[in-house]
Amino acid sequence: MEFLSQTYLLLHKDVRLELRRRESLLTMFFFGTLLLFVFHFSFDLVPEKIAEMAPGLLWLAFLFTGTLGLAQLFQAERENHCLDALLLAPLDRGALFLAKTCFNLLLMVLVELVIMPLFWVLFDWRAWNLLPQLFLVTLLGTVGFCVLGTIMSAITLRARARELLLPLVLFPLMVPVILATIRCMENIVRAGELGDAWPWLRLLLGFDVIFTTLGILIFDWVIES
Amino acid sequence: MTPAWGFVALAYGIVWGAIVIYLVALKRRYRSAEVELNRLRSSEVTENNDKK
Amino acid sequence: MGETGQLKKRKGIHGTLALIAIGVGLYYGLVVAPPDAYQGEVQRIMYLHIPTIVAAYVAFFLVFVGSCLYLWKKEKRDDILAHASAEIGVFLTALVIVEGSIWGKPTWGVWWTWDARLTTTAILLLIFIGYLLLRSLIEDEGRAASAAAVLGIIGALDIPLIHMSVYWWRTLHQPPSIFRPDKAPWENIAWPLLIPLIVNIVAFLILFFYLLSLRYRLGEMREAIKTRRLERGI
Numbered sequence: 191m192e193f194l195s196q197t198y199l200l201l202h203k204d205v206r207l208e209l210r211r212r213e214s215l216l217t218m219f220f221f222g223t224l225l226l227f228v229f230h231f232s233f234d235l236v237p238e239k240i241a242e243m244a245p246g247l248l249w250l251a252f253l254f255t256g257t258l259g260l261a262q263l264f265q266a267e268r269e270n271h272c273l274d275a276l277l278l279a280p281l282d283r284g285a286l287f288l289a290k291t292c293f294n295l296l297l298m299v300l301v302e303l304v305i306m307p308l309f310w311v312l313f314d315w316r317a318w319n320l321l322p323q324l325f326l327v328t329l330l331g332t333v334g335f336c337v338l339g340t341i342m343s344a345i346t347l348r349a350r351a352r353e354l355l356l357p358l359v360l361f362p363l364m365v366p367v368i369l370a371t372i373r374c375m376e377n378i379v380r381a382g383e384l385g386d387a388w389p390w391l392r393l394l395l396g397f398d399v400i401f402t403t404l405g406i407l408i409f410d411w412v413i414e415s
Numbered sequence: 416m417t418p419a420w421g422f423v424a425l426a427y428g429i430v431w432g433a434i435v436i437y438l439v440a441l442k443r444r445y446r447s448a449e450v451e452l453n454r455l456r457s458s459e460v461t462e463n464n465d466k467k
Numbered sequence: 468m469g470e471t472g473q474l475k476k477r478k479g480i481h482g483t484l485a486l487i488a489i490g491v492g493l494y495y496g497l498v499v500a501p502p503d504a505y506q507g508e509v510q511r512i513m514y515l516h517i518p519t520i521v522a523a524y525v526a527f528f529l530v531f532v533g534s535c536l537y538l539w540k541k542e543k544r545d546d547i548l549a550h551a552s553a554e555i556g557v558f559l560t561a562l563v564i565v566e567g568s569i570w571g572k573p574t575w576g577v578w579w580t581w582d583a584r585l586t587t588t589a590i591l592l593l594i595f596i597g598y599l600l601l602r603s604l605i606e607d608e609g610r611a612a613s614a615a616a617v618l619g620i621i622g623a624l625d626i627p628l629i630h631m632s633v634y635w636w637r638t639l640h641q642p643p644s645i646f647r648p649d650k651a652p653w654e655n656i657a658w659p660l661l662i663p664l665i666v667n668i669v670a671f672l673i674l675f676f677y678l679l680s681l682r683y684r685l686g687e688m689r690e691a692i693k694t695r696r697l698e699r700g701i
Contacts, residue, residue, distance in 0.1 A: 341621065345614040349604040359597035359618060362590050363625050366632040373636070389635070397628060404624065411538045412617050414610065419508040419573065423497075426512045426569040430519070430562055434674070437558055441681050448688040455695045462699075 193282050200281075200289035205296070207266055214262045214297055222255040222305040226312055240315050245324075245375035248309060249368060252302060252332065257357050259297050260339040263290055264347055273347075273413070283413060284406035287340060291405065295336040302328055323378045330394050331371030337401045338363050344412045370394040478680065485670075485677040492518075492670035495663035503660070512570040514663055518671035519563050520588075525675060526556030527595065527623060534619035537612060546612040547686035549619055553598050555678050560592040583637040587630050594622045608693075 208214060229235065229247050267273035276286065306325060310318060342360045346352050370390040377387035384391060496514030503510035533549030536542070567585050568578050579585070598618050605611035 338621070341617065345617050346601065348607065348610055349601060349614075350606070351604055355597075355600060355604055359594075359601060362593040362597065362629075363621065365590055366625070366628040369632045369636050390632075393628070393632060393635075400624070400628075401621070404621065408538075408617055408620065411613055414613055422509050422569055422573050423511050426515055426566050427493075427497075429565055429569070430515050433558075433562060438678065438681075441678065441685070445681060445685050445688075448685055448692065452688050452692055452695075455692060455699075459695065459699075 193285050196281055196285035197288045197292070200286055201292050204266070204289065204293040208293075208297070214259055215300060217262075218255050218259050218297060218301045219304060221258055222251050222301055223308065225251040225254060226305070226309060230312065235313050237314060240313050241317065241379050242376075244309070244313075244315065244379060245372045248306065248324075248328070248375075249331070249372055251305060251309075252298065252328070253335070253361070253364075253368075255301055255305075256294075256298050256332070256335050256339065257360070259294055259301075260343045260360075261353055261356060263294055263340065263343045268347070277413065283409040286413070287344075287405045287409035288402075290344075291336045291340045291402070294340060295333060298332050298336065299329065302332065317379070320378055320382070323383075324375055327371055327374045327378065327391070327394075330391070330398060331367050333398045334367035334371075334394065334401065335364060337398065337405055338367075341401075341405050341408070341412060344409070347413075366393060366397055370397070481673075481677050481680065485674045488670035488673045492663075492667040495666045500663040501659050506574055509570065509573045510660075512566060513660075514667045516563065516566045516570060517664060518668045519559050519566060521668050522671050522675040523556055523559040523563055523591075525672065526552045526559060526679075527591070527626070529679075530556060530595070530598075530619045531623035534616035534623075537616045538620070543612075543690055544687070546616070547683060547690065549616065550602065551679055551682040551686050553595055553615075553619070555675065555682060557592065557595045557599060559675075560588060560595065563588050564592065581637065583630075583634045586637070587626075587633045590629055590633070591626060594625075598622065 229251075233243065233247075235243065264273070267276060277283075302325065306321060306328070309315070310321065339360055342356055342363075346355050346359065349355050370393045373390045374384060374387045374394070377383070377385050492514070496511055500511065500514065502508050529552035530549045533545045533547075533552060536545035537549060564585065567588065571580060571585070572578050598615055601618055602611050602615045605614055
């Protein structure tokens with residue numbers, strides 16, 4: 191219980207900071223929207239093709255937008271030696287991990303809730319009935335992204351060329367999440383339901399559980415003074 | 416040489432060439448580290464002798 | 468005083484042993500082994516490809532073990548092991564991709580294909596290149612070691628998941644011929660081909676451990692140099 195209340199406290203702090211300055215959230219919104227425009231210029235997205243390209247394009251947008259959010263994740267702590275102060279406090283480091291992950295998840299979910307309908311509108315995709323299911327699958331994939339991303343963001347904290355290094359170490363590890371999420375989304379687009387993509391969903395869930403657990407256990411060694 | 420042996424030669428050639436190069440480079444780094452370590456060790460001894 | 472004479476002699480023996488083993492392996496692979504019924508001589512590339520893969524996986528297993536031990540006990544030697552193994556592992560994995568590509572050209576007609584094994588190997592290469600980059604970009608050695616150890620553990624645990632997901636995705640293509648999930652390896656390959664293969668695998672592993680011992684010793688010496696420099700304020 192102590193663990194969860196610590197998590198909540200840390201999460202609360204980050205949310206309040208974000209509400210006050212809104213830097214991460216707004217940047218992510220605009221960047222996501224910008225990517226949709228870039229897609230429009232880069233691909234010939236006629237109505238017949240939009241359905242099959244939607245899962246991949248949406249995930250490209252989320253991956254890059256999410257990476258922006260991750261780069262900012264420990265920014266507040268880096269300034270003014272807040273991280274040292276945080277580490278001196280009798281906190282379970284696993285709680286710090288969970289709080290940061292949830293915070294990033296919150297940001298990404300908010301962004302996705304805007305970008306996804308925007309995608310439907312901008313590309314005149316009429317399949318609005320698919321949106322809830324696609325969103326749920328995206329949510330599971332986003333959890334995987336945030337879990338691994340938080341760990342990677344923390345270990346690259348003091349590295350040079352951090353903005354380049356972070357995606358470089360993160361993306362290869364994300365392959366199962368990307369594959370699983372997009373296969374599920376493709377099935378939903380094609381057949382209106384998961385169908386034989388269920389194994390992929392189980393893989394995704396397994397991934398989320400394994401790495402969330404690992405993150406909580408290993409975070410002690412990730413952040414050291 | 417039939418094309419088949421050509422590919423075999425290419426594969427074996429590249430792989431063993433690369434391994435030899437890596438080994439040579441490794442040995443070179445090894446030797447320079449050894450030299451540096453000996454230099455530090457011997458000047459340490461003379462420093463200790465000077466202190467006495 | 469440098470290395471003791473005994474250590475040097477052991478290294479010399481190890482190196483010679485590796486050389487002999489490789490020689491034997493080459494003889495078996497290129498002369499003793501018969502050409503394949505379907506692929507012809509090109510199939511001989513397997514005597515390079517599979518041993519390299521085996522050695523690479525041993526290397527990454529050692530990275531995992533070294534990383535776990537380092538986080539647990541914080542002893543420098545485990546970190547040196549992980550680093551040395553990773554470096555050799557990256558080198559070997561790059562070779563695996565080159566070998567697979569060269570083997571693929573005559574058998575499939577293309578230099579690259581997104582089949583399960585090549586794709587997984589490429590991802591593995593990227594993960595461990597990231598590992599080496601991470602180490603080199605963090606200035607504080609202690610932090611670099613811890614960060615790398617975490618990445619090593621996560622990477623190693625992710626690999627089975629990556630393998631599985633890529634394999635499922637590419638089930639249409641030919642499944643791996645030796646390491647199939649349903650049959651034992653020796654049931655998949657004819658006897659005359661198996662012996663040269665095993666000989667070559669053993670030879671490669673001897674070579675791998677020889678390279679590892681050199682690289683490990685290099686790591687130890689660098690650590691010793693750094694310590695001495697620090698003590699003397701250089």
